Amino acid sequence: MVFFCFLVDQKRKVSNKKPAAGICSRCGGGASVADMKTLTRFCYVPFYCKSWRAIICTFCGATLKSYR
Template sequence: MCLVFVCDEDERVIGRQQAPGACPYCGGMIQALDVQSNWRFCFVPLYFKTKRRFYCTVCSRRLVVQ
């Protein structure tokens, strides 16, 4: 008998909007992305979380707000 446990994380972009300020590396515009991530265990959704991430539109670096 063999048991296989399948865990999966799915991320999807919900919304995009322009954020104020400029990229400290190249001076490009910053874009704010709302990302929803959900964890599934054996195709059953367990956990949902929405995060806001910031990216530069020119150099595509992920920026961290401190």
């Protein structure tokens, strides 16, 4: 019997952030509009990259709304 074990990794990175009107519904912190980048790696080799925009909390880091 043969078992294969592969490592799949996904990282999110904020590339640009601007303040936005509103507050976080979870912690009450301020909100900001951020350009996000998601990088998915398979066995340490990047094979999928996606850029998108989201409204995130500046205090707790929660994603409040995403625009894909």
